[in-house]
Amino acid sequence: MKYTxxxxxxxxxxxxxxxxxxxxxxxxxxxxxWLIAAxxxxxxxxxxxxxxxEHSQWKWTGWLLPVLVDAALVLSLSADSILSRHxxxxxxxxxxxxxxxxxxxxxxxxxxxxxxxxWVGIAVHSIAPVILICASEVAPIYRRKFxxxxxxxxxxxxxxxxxxxxxxxxxxxxxSTTAPLTKNQQAIKDGFLAGKKAGEVAEELxxxxxxxxxxxxxxxxxxxxxx
Numbered sequence: 396m397k398y399t400x401x402x403x404x405x406x407x408x409x410x411x412x413x414x415x416x417x418x419x420x421x422x423x424x425x426x427x428x429w430l431i432a433a434x435x436x437x438x439x440x441x442x443x444x445x446x447x448x449e450h451s452q453w454k455w456t457g458w459l460l461p462v463l464v465d466a467a468l469v470l471s472l473s474a475d476s477i478l479s480r481h482x483x484x485x486x487x488x489x490x491x492x493x494x495x496x497x498x499x500x501x502x503x504x505x506x507x508x509x510x511x512x513x514w515v516g517i518a519v520h521s522i523a524p525v526i527l528i529c530a531s532e533v534a535p536i537y538r539r540k541f542x543x544x545x546x547x548x549x550x551x552x553x554x555x556x557x558x559x560x561x562x563x564x565x566x567x568x569x570x571s572t573t574a575p576l577t578k579n580q581q582a583i584k585d586g587f588l589a590g591k592k593a594g595e596v597a598e599e600l601x602x603x604x605x606x607x608x609x610x611x612x613x614x615x616x617x618x619x620x621x622x
Contacts (some may be wrong), residue, residue, distance in 0.1 A: 414548040425476065428534045433471060435500070435527040436465040440518055443503035456594040461503055468496040472531055479538035497528035583610045 448457030465570065471493045478485050502526040508516030537611050579600055587610070588598035597607040 411547055414545065415543050417541055417548065421538065423544070424534065424541070426538050428472065428476075429531055431527060432469065433528050435523040436469070439465055439500050439504055442507075443500075444508045446503060449507075461500075464496055464499045468500065468527070468531070469495070472495060472534070475531070475535045476538065479535035480542060483621065485535070493531050494528070497524060497531065500524045500527070576598045580610060583607055584614065587611055587614050 440458060443461035444457040446456045447460045451457060471489065474489065475485050475493075483512075497530075501521060504520040504524050505517050508520055509512075579602060582600055583596055587598070593607040593611050594604060597604045600607075
């Protein structure tokens with residue numbers, strides 16, 4: 396193998412390895428986002444449900460509003476994950492929707508502490524909603540960037556594969572056309588160029604007629620390709 400070919404193969408191996416690494420990292424980011432979402436939703440239910448129950452005529456409905464808010468946030472995250480995976484932005488309305496649901500979750504988690512001027516409680520109960528809001532904004536950016544890198548590396552890998560396949564095909568064709576002729580093949584070629592019939596050449600060389608026909612057919616095909 397030539398030095399340039401070895402170098403290209405090394406680069407291809409590194410590119411493939413990097414592509415796999417990027418894909419793994421993107422999946423980790425997706426998994427961590429949903430882990431954050433699950434934790435924030437669970438925390439919001441535990442904190443928001445009692446607060447809503449205190450201000451509702453039906454105490455048992457306290458869990459409905461936090462679930463509604465969290466479901467809206469999950470809807471937004473799911474839609475963004477698909478759009479950003481294809482390099483698309485969700486738009487201003489989608490961003491506004493995320494902020495409204497995020498702020499609603501923040502309100503449900505912190506208002507009890509605000510009403511009692513419990514600053515430590517405000518800080519503690521703000522952590523999960525704020526992290527979720529930030530994660531919902533950052534995740535689409537990460538996904539789009541990862542997708543751009545994945546597409547770039549995939550193109551490089553495919554280009555190398557196609558180039559290698561075409562190069563191999565050219566080598567095979569070159570080898571088949573430049574291979575040295577045997578004594579009989581050369582005699583058949585001379586007979587063909589001299590305009591002799593295949594039967595005459597076969598009789599002179601003492602070979603089968605089908606063999607001569609095959610060689611004649613190959614030479615005719617080569618002449619047609621060269622024409």
